[in-house]
Amino acid sequence: MNIDELRLMADEKTNDAKARRQRRKRNEAFRSKLVKQRALQSQHRYLMLSIGAAVVAWTFAGIQALR
Numbered sequence: 001m002n003i004d005e006l007r008l009m010a011d012e013k014t015n016d017a018k019a020r021r022q023r024r025k026r027n028e029a030f031r032s033k034l035v036k037q038r039a040l041q042s043q044h045r046y047l048m049l050s051i052g053a054a055v056v057a058w059t060f061a062g063i064q065a066l067r
Helices: 003-066
Strands: none
Touching: none
């Protein structure tokens, strides 16, 4: 093996490591975004259920008042 081949192998290893770091960073960003998105969906679901419960209670109270 000559010096050029050794340099080429070192460059390939460096590029592989760099690509792995970039993939890991991208995956972490995606996971973080997914966690935030799920938290927002959970908040929205809770809000919609609360509004639905309030509408049902208000309707029931209105029906009782009409009797």
